[in-house]
Amino acid sequence: MSERRVLRDRRRMPLGWDQPADLEKDAATVPDPAEVEVPDELRASIQAAMGRYPDPHSATLPALAAAQKVHGWCSPEAISQVAAVMRLTPADLSSVATFYDMLRTEPVGRRYVYVCTSVACHVKDAKSVYDAIAAEALEQDLQDCDVREFECLGACEMAPMASVDGRYVGPLDKSDAGELVSAVKESRQVLPGRGLEDSDYRLPWQDGGSAPDPPEPPSPPDPDAA
Amino acid sequence: MTETKLLTENIHEPGLNTIAVYERRGGYRSARKALFDMSQDEVLEELKASGLRGRGGAGFAMGMKAGFIPKGTMDKYLCCNADESEPGTFKDRLLMQKNPHLLIEGIIIGAIAADANKAFIFIRGEYELQAKILAAAVIEALEKGYVGKGIFGSDTNLDLVVHRGQGAYICGEEMALLDGLEGKRGNPRLKPPFPASQGLYQGPTLINNVETLCNTPFIIEKGAEWFASMGIDKSTGTKMVSVSGNVQRPGNYEVELGIKARDIVFGLAGGPAEGRTVKCWFPGGSSAPVLLDEHLDLPYTFEAMKEAGSMLGSGAIIVVDDTLPIVPLALRLAEFYRHESCGKCVPCREGTNWTVKMLERMDEGEGTPMDLDILAGVQQNIIGNCLCVLGDSMAMPIGAMIKHFREEFVQHMEAARDKRNLTQEAYGAGELAAAAEAGPV
Numbered sequence: 001m002s003e004r005r006v007l008r009d010r011r012r013m014p015l016g017w018d019q020p021a022d023l024e025k026d027a028a029t030v031p032d033p034a035e036v037e038v039p040d041e042l043r044a045s046i047q048a049a050m051g052r053y054p055d056p057h058s059a060t061l062p063a064l065a066a067a068q069k070v071h072g073w074c075s076p077e078a079i080s081q082v083a084a085v086m087r088l089t090p091a092d093l094s095s096v097a098t099f100y101d102m103l104r105t106e107p108v109g110r111r112y113v114y115v116c117t118s119v120a121c122h123v124k125d126a127k128s129v130y131d132a133i134a135a136e137a138l139e140q141d142l143q144d145c146d147v148r149e150f151e152c153l154g155a156c157e158m159a160p161m162a163s164v165d166g167r168y169v170g171p172l173d174k175s176d177a178g179e180l181v182s183a184v185k186e187s188r189q190v191l192p193g194r195g196l197e198d199s200d201y202r203l204p205w206q207d208g209g210s211a212p213d214p215p216e217p218p219s220p221p222d223p224d225a226a
Numbered sequence: 227m228t229e230t231k232l233l234t235e236n237i238h239e240p241g242l243n244t245i246a247v248y249e250r251r252g253g254y255r256s257a258r259k260a261l262f263d264m265s266q267d268e269v270l271e272e273l274k275a276s277g278l279r280g281r282g283g284a285g286f287a288m289g290m291k292a293g294f295i296p297k298g299t300m301d302k303y304l305c306c307n308a309d310e311s312e313p314g315t316f317k318d319r320l321l322m323q324k325n326p327h328l329l330i331e332g333i334i335i336g337a338i339a340a341d342a343n344k345a346f347i348f349i350r351g352e353y354e355l356q357a358k359i360l361a362a363a364v365i366e367a368l369e370k371g372y373v374g375k376g377i378f379g380s381d382t383n384l385d386l387v388v389h390r391g392q393g394a395y396i397c398g399e400e401m402a403l404l405d406g407l408e409g410k411r412g413n414p415r416l417k418p419p420f421p422a423s424q425g426l427y428q429g430p431t432l433i434n435n436v437e438t439l440c441n442t443p444f445i446i447e448k449g450a451e452w453f454a455s456m457g458i459d460k461s462t463g464t465k466m467v468s469v470s471g472n473v474q475r476p477g478n479y480e481v482e483l484g485i486k487a488r489d490i491v492f493g494l495a496g497g498p499a500e501g502r503t504v505k506c507w508f509p510g511g512s513s514a515p516v517l518l519d520e521h522l523d524l525p526y527t528f529e530a531m532k533e534a535g536s537m538l539g540s541g542a543i544i545v546v547d548d549t550l551p552i553v554p555l556a557l558r559l560a561e562f563y564r565h566e567s568c569g570k571c572v573p574c575r576e577g578t579n580w581t582v583k584m585l586e587r588m589d590e591g592e593g594t595p596m597d598l599d600i601l602a603g604v605q606q607n608i609i610g611n612c613l614c615v616l617g618d619s620m621a622m623p624i625g626a627m628i629k630h631f632r633e634e635f636v637q638h639m640e641a642a643r644d645k646r647n648l649t650q651e652a653y654g655a656g657e658l659a660a661a662a663e664a665g666p667v
Binding site for chain 1: 301310311312313314315316318319323344350351352353354355387389390391392393394395406407408409410411412427468469470471472474475476477478496508512542544545546550554555558559562565566568
């Protein structure tokens with residue numbers, strides 16, 4: 001068994017999977033609303049979410065996402081705040097938080113860079129792009145940011161691509177790693193003109209070219225592009 | 227061969243995501259027609275007659291599915307499945323980003339057909355931009371009175387909520403989607419009861435993909451006959467095809483069903499780069515068993531793909547060219563399903579994990595020829611033994627890869643073993659110590 005595989009398996013194991021439960025402790029019950037302080041804004045947004053559904057329990061995902069925005073991750077404190085507003089047990093919420101990839105159960109950072117390395121991106125050698133970005137993040141000492149491989153992000157035509165706080169950028173090349181990481185670090189827009197949301201976004205081959213490997217720099221703005 | 231543009235006709239028009247431009251293009255006419263000029267049964271009949279099949283993967287007839295919803299005064303739900311997470315698929319993203327009102331109109335028509343009064347759009351959490359656009363569009367429609375209380379001034383109500391997932395492929399499975407929407411872990415449920423009788427909050431629920439719903443305004447506007455005239459046999463209408471991988475022009479193409487697959491891969495997407503050939507291709511997302519170059523001459527229909535031993539699925543073609551080794555590809559594929567398995571059923575949870583471990587073993591030079599048969603056997607034990615098809619979605623393509631590329635698997639294993647033996651001679655002791663320290667996996 002290689003070290004590479006051990007590392008990979010360790011990283012993907014959820015936190016605490018091999019830690020025994022503390023049997024001395026009683027199971028946490030629904031927290032007393034009088035004892036848990038919840039920021040007003042968070043409380044309002046959770047209650048608004050609860051009002052949108054026929055069954056307020058449906059609001060767990062939006063509520064946890066809102067709490068994560070405030071706390072940076074689904075910390076025990078964040079979970080107990082949501083539990084107090086939604087009148088659920090912390091265990092109920094933890095079970096949900098550990099299931100979904102975008103809910104962070106460890107303090108890995110408020111911002112994120114998800115690099116897609118799934119099948120369609122794998123074909124385009126996305127792993128090397130991820131490795132370059134991860135190395136660059138170490139090099140530039142990028143703090144408070146979760147840089148990770150992610151499963152298919154649904155933008156295979158821009159492969160290899162990454163999602164930086166929801167901004168889809170691509171096609172990427174190893175040489176983009178430095179610029180990407182320093183833009184995240186300085187809170188600048190990442191790779192202007194190469195994000196899916198940019199009004200002048202064009203794939204390199206939409207103007208008559210073909211998919212380059214490695215990708216070419218973005219083409220000039222096109223007034224016809226929506 | 228060229229594209230047949232129906233859903234994507236005006237897709238690049240600036241501002242199409244606003245209600246003003248969409249209405250100028252004739253938007254919301256079909257919804258009004260379905261609401262005021264047609265009865266619920268007529269809408270249902272029209273959808274049935276059109277032969278529209280689900281575009282999310284299973285290809286079930288949409289009209290028939292809507293017809294399963296029981297009649298009565300209870301709350302009925304419509305869920306739009308926008309949790310598009312299948313590797314290779316990105317058609318719904320384009321539709322929601324550029325033309326959200328088409329989806330909303332489709333939801334109104336779907337809700338009329340199913341007599342639903344509450345509708346939800348379950349959009350995957352990674353689509354932040356698309357969720358924002360969709361939410362803005364829903365607010366616009368709400369202000370105009372097209373959704374909400376008394377839509378279009380009638381006495382029909384339709385609440386529409388955009389629900390964002392938080393990153394789970396399994397939530398694209400219809401029963402898991404319902405659990406995700408109810409605020410739980412996304413675990414598929416036992417079927418039956420089917421969602422048409424007991425779905426969301428135990429009420430009757432119609433679940434449809436984004437593209438399926440986007441087709442309905444055209445069927446209502448121009449008639450079932452016109453829609454059925456496109457495509458061939460039981461594969462009617464147009465299909466958005468997401469082409470990715472080793473092609474020169476990856477992207478979304480809308481074609482009539484029945485076009486030759488070669489015309490899509492080579493004609494529209496440009497085929498692999500100069501001097502390379504197609505090694506294999508996934509005809510319907512990563513869950514579809516791979517096909518070979520010779521299968522490119524088949525018509526791209528639900529039936530032909532099934533006959534060739536694969537499926538049309540979500541209509542996502544991933545092309546793999548001859549420069550790519552198959553074992554790492556199989557490994558990456560299996561890793562995806564291992565990561566996304568919800569863990570409810572043993573064959574899927576353990577089967578995906580074992581498949582990854584065996585493929586890693588092969589890739590790192592510890593495989594034996596016997597492993598291939600065991601691997602194929604593991605796949606056979608997953609198929610059909612779980613509540614949902616996630617396990618099958620890994621087992622089928624891996625099985626197909628072993629079937630088509632057995633030789634290469636064996637060669638890869640041998641080459642990896644040789645390489646490993648060489649490195650072990652050089653570093654032997656060090657690596658063994660590291661393995662012992664790491665403990666059992």
